[in-house]
Amino acid sequence: MTSEYTAGVSELPQERRLVTEIPGPRSRELQQRRVGAVPPGVGSTLPVYVTDAGGGVLVDVDGNSLIDFGSGIAVTNVGNANPRVAGRVREQAGRFTHTCFMVTPYESYVAVCEALNRLTPGDHDKRSILVNSGAEAVENAVKIARYATGRPAVVVFDHGYHGRTLLTMTLTAKNMPYKHRFGPYAPEVYRMPLAYPYRWPTGPDNCGPEAAAQAIDQITKQIGADNVAAVVIEPIAGEGGFIEPAPGFLPALAEFCRANGILLVADEVQTGFARTGDLFACEHEGVVPDLVTTAKGIAGGLPLAAVTGRADIMDKVHPGGLGGTYGGNPLACEAALAVLAEIEEGKLVERARRIGEIMLPRLRDLAARHPQIGDVRGRGAMIAIELVRPGTKDPDPDLTARIVRHCHQSGLLVLTAGTYGNVLRFLPPLVIPEHLLNEGLDILTEALEATTQS
The missing domain is CATH 3.90.1150.10 (Aspartate Aminotransferase, domain 1)
Known part of the structure; x- marks a missing residue:
């Protein structure tokens, strides 16, 4: 790791120290x-x-x-x-903590959206909205995709995790503890096999092409591509076990989506903001999604999330159709701007x-x-x-x-x-x-x- 950069270094002694049993x-x-x-x-x-x-x-x-x-x-x-994050939050808290961007807006919300539009994959024109959590971001991505395409169906994958709200529980694969006894669930959600190299029946070398072909075949036969609004996928499955899809799987899905007017939604909530050694995990294979959801690492611990997408998609939704009282809170926006500076300078x-x-x-x-x-x-x-x-x-x-x-x-x-x-x-x-x-x-x-x- 580089030793020159010290702005983000904690003042706490960086040592393991046990003075009692755990927990004490x-x-x-x-x-x-x-x-x-x-x-x-x-x-x-x-x-x-x-x-x-x-x-x-x-x-x-x-x-x-x-x-x-x-x-x-x-x-x-x-x-x-992080000192830069804490400093910007302190300064903003002294000015104001809330006005609601939908009532009287402020510059930091716009600045965060500008940064996300610039940093997320693809050089096309983009727009962003800010919300509070990863689940809220995924819900909004599905709303936008359905609105823009006029289609109802959403495709997700085995081992995927997308949140704890009604819709995102439906999108999530694992029953316990996330879904058990919380149903009934939202309609028009369909689950496909994930390219899980370690557990693919014919071995990891065949996993990517075979899993993609199987998923595309099931979508075509069971749902009909013309009925699918969005394919929602984590570029690396998080809660599902940090499953890195086999090479070729994500690009094949992206190509299928492009050919059939389906919006590809990359759920980068856990993988985003430098975590995987790329700024966003889908960059690893050059995949450019139509919509990207982000949260977690975006604001250094303050509640913030976002949906970033192609301008022609994002601009379709009518005024007032997107938003929320706390979405893009000014404290969280200042924290996010500090985080993005730390990622670049550090x-x-x-x-x-x-x-x-x-x-x-x-x-x-x-x-x-x-x-x-x-x-x-x-x-x-x-x-x-x-x-x-x-x-x-x-x-x-x-x-x-x-x-x-x-x-x-x-x-x-x-x-x-x-x-x-x-x-x-x-x-x-x-x-x-x-x-x-x-x-x-x-x-x-x-x-x-x-x-x-x-």
Whole structure:
């Protein structure tokens, strides 16, 4: 990683420090308060209560300092307390916190949209709208696609995750915990096979072309291409297990969409803003979507999301048809402008690639020594390992849970993912120091060795 850039560096000591068990006594006290105030439907991966965070660490109420391999689920790419982000938010809060852009607008909303129009894939004329969450962005993308095409159907894919609202739950593939008993769901949503190289029946080399042909055949026969408004896909499936579609799959879908007047929607909520070693993940194969949804990493932790798309599509919707009271809040807009500056000046695209260069060889070495690791995959700072029972591809969620517990007790925050609950996903902040990155990998190695031996 580059050493010259220091504007985004946290003032917190960048060290792992354990002074109590994890979680500690004060965190356990707060957890008891939480039980009486918050329903269990709102879960937490690791119930340590944070007082400070920045760089590559999280500091809890007991004084423990944990290494962060989660980034608030790919949100704090530029760090949890980035000085430029915090400074712009403070300054804006002193001027005004809200007017509602639909009532009396302000420049920062326009500036964020201009930046998104410039930075998202494709050199065509674009427009953007700002909303509050990734799910809201995906919902609006579907609204816009249906309006622009006059068609009802939406195509999504196995292992996809798109949100928790009624429509985005429908678009999401996994039942538990996202969909279970929350139905009935929205109509005119159709699910197709994803090019999942590790689990494709005829092997990874055939996966891309075969999966694309199968999806296109099913769309044509079961729905009719003329009835499809949009194909919505994550360029790398996030909650589904960091599944990187096999080469050729996304370009084939994009070509099919172009040939049939279907709008391709790239859900870049988790993959966007330098996370994968490109500014946006669909750039990896040169795919230019009609609409792009973004959120998470866009505003350094403040609620903000966007839909960016071709101007001829976005301009079709009648005045008042898009919007929301809090969409494009001025504090979040200032944070987003700071984040985009940090990505450019901090060379965070390159930093993400460097993180991948460090993590992937070490994880592949672990896989060579531990048959429980069935697959190592990902790009940039969006990396995962899939855990299976040795000699098979049978998912092993129990081993996954044991490794997670060991990591957490050792002061490393890691997250799980995957349709089968057997994937460890790694999303370190792009500003994490290399020594913490390597220390975290050391802890993961110890956890894997301890749990597999036992």
